[in-house]
Amino acid sequence: MMSQKRPVALALRGLTKRYDRPAVDGLDLTVYGGEFYSLLGPNGAGKTTTLRMVVGLLKPDAGTITVSGIDALADPAAAKQVTAWVSDEPMIYDKLTPFEYLEFVAGLWRIDAKTGEARARELIDWLGLTPHMHERCEGFSKGMRQKVALAGALVHDPKLIILDEPLTGLDAGSARQVKTVLRERVAAGGTVVMTTHILEVAERMADRIGVIANGRLIAEGTLDELRHKSGAASATLEDTFLKLVAEEAA
């Protein structure tokens, strides 16, 4: 298996988080460097909780998180230095311009000013934000705001990019730009872990797909491997996904 020769970008072992019921239940997951990994699951399956624990927004009740060989629970700052997080709600400041926002993010990640500015200008250009780079974000559309947030996630050149439903509410053009940027990051050796409800996106973009239900990983592999597992070799990902989730529910 080619993936096994790659370095491990993200490893979760026995990851557990309970609220009233287990949201994430002893989850084991491995994502390799240079891989586009898509995490699928029905609503309330534990996808977002898992990712929020990985980026340090939630504390797990049990288990370990390793990011590029760094124990994220023992040394969160070091793990955060190589990780970026993009949620479905763009995390930007209305009263800052994209340029100011990227300067702020570069400062938080301790990127030196010259490198940070060069990267920021490149990303702004790449995402088609150049005409708006000195305008306050308050008047931006959802798509533009998400592009600014994505630029913020990339300005510190992370090894691991974690995205939670990043395409929600984006128009076709913006969604394509975001997908292109992510593919290029993977081609350049970066690792992407993304949740999405748009199964076509996972089908077309992901190297491997993990299906999560009730806080546990119920299936994992390439699209063909998942099809094989579900017993329908020519099925679409949607059919495969629904069958796997139904089997788990039963």
Place this chain on the structure above:
Amino acid sequence: MSRPGSVTWLAAHELRLGVRDWLSLMTAGRRRRLRTVVIAFAVFGVFMHLIAHPMVARYAGAQPDLPTLVSVTGVLLLSFSLLLSQAMESVTRAFYAKADLDLILTSPVSPQKVFAVRIARIAAAIAAMAMAIALPFVDVLAFNGGVRWLAAYGVVAAMGAVAASIGVALTVALFRLIGPRRTRFVAQVVAAVIGAAFLIGLQVVAILSFGNLSRLAPLQSPWLIAHAPGATSALWVPARAALGDFSALGLLLAFSLVLLGVTIALFSPRFGDHAIAASGVSQTVVRQHRRGFRLRSPKQMLRRKEWVLLARDPWLMSQTLMQILYLLPPALLLWRSFRDGTTALIVLVPVIVMAAGQLAGGLAWLSISGEDAPDLVATAPISARSLIWAKIEAVMTAIAVIFAPLIAALGFASPWAAAVAGFGVLIAAAAATDIQLCFRVQARRSQFRRRQTSSRVATFAEAFSSISWAAAAALVAAGTWFALVPALTALAIIGGVRLIAPPRD
């Protein structure tokens, strides 16, 4: 039941929204707190009646002679300036809250009817608020001086209607003069100035003429009474009404209702246009000065980000302006005392310390709780401790910059008073920041207006802490060991807050 789409149906809808909004404001969205809120209101009401009694009971036998009419008119004008300020803020909020605008304007209901009801709702809300504030004072007067004093409620209602009418007219005039983008900020500033102007004006006159901060001194001056129109003048109709003249009350109510009716008839047809123009403000482009990245540490970046956001926040700027406006009379007293070499400077110390505590509480909420990108800063490779310290430093630096000039000026007149005020400002600001830190929540900056509802304990603790530090500073400046009493009270408040604050993960 009224017919859907009719004025009464719309009014019932607005009333339901208004009541639910108010309940949400009082209970912070938790219905289980309703009983606690009712009990707290009852206790507060009793407390306010006890406070009001020594303040106004001696005026219960007042008769409508000229000195009384002048004083009552002054008090009514003082109250009216605050109501007008509140009305302008409500109208501005009504313009800029997009809320159900799309639904209203795309429905077959006449927008004119909807906005007519909304203007009436603003008037009713302001009158209700004013009546609630006036309640303990009017009750005490009525209890001691007879039912004639209940006419004051009618005066308050009339003032609410007039304030709403003028508030709508002024805000619409600003809209037409300077456009929707500038109006959002300017209307806030104008509202703050109107709210403070009369009060400050009275204090300025008191300082210049009598050498103290009393607002009533100018209203009772022989000069003013000698130059005032006769007791039969129409100018005193509101005062006569407040003193229990029911024919004057009838006249006043009729005038206010006609004015409100004319305002509704004139402005409701265009209210929708203004609201649409206001909703487009967020689509307009504001460009910032271009410059390159500068090398800064994460903490420096966080501090700078807080300052930039504070400086670009129009609502906060108007609140800050209000605080600074209230510092004008003390500043004038400082200048006058400096010139005359009097010892009135001690009065300044608690005013400055109190203002610093209150302003720091607001800034701390914005900086610590009002973080619009909480996930971003939480996923940055910076420790939570560094993050919090950067925000605290941002608040304390802002307070230092605002109050340093006043304290420096005080230093020329009295180095001791300046030293006490400076130390008091720091400690009151630090205490308010600490309270906000203990009760921090995750909120958007736009929720600033409702910050008091997120934790009533924090709100009261912040207010009592500022008052205690102000009292302690005043007593230290006066050179008495009694300062230890309010200082220990303030420390007890901070200790209590730390004990009952929610645990942090």
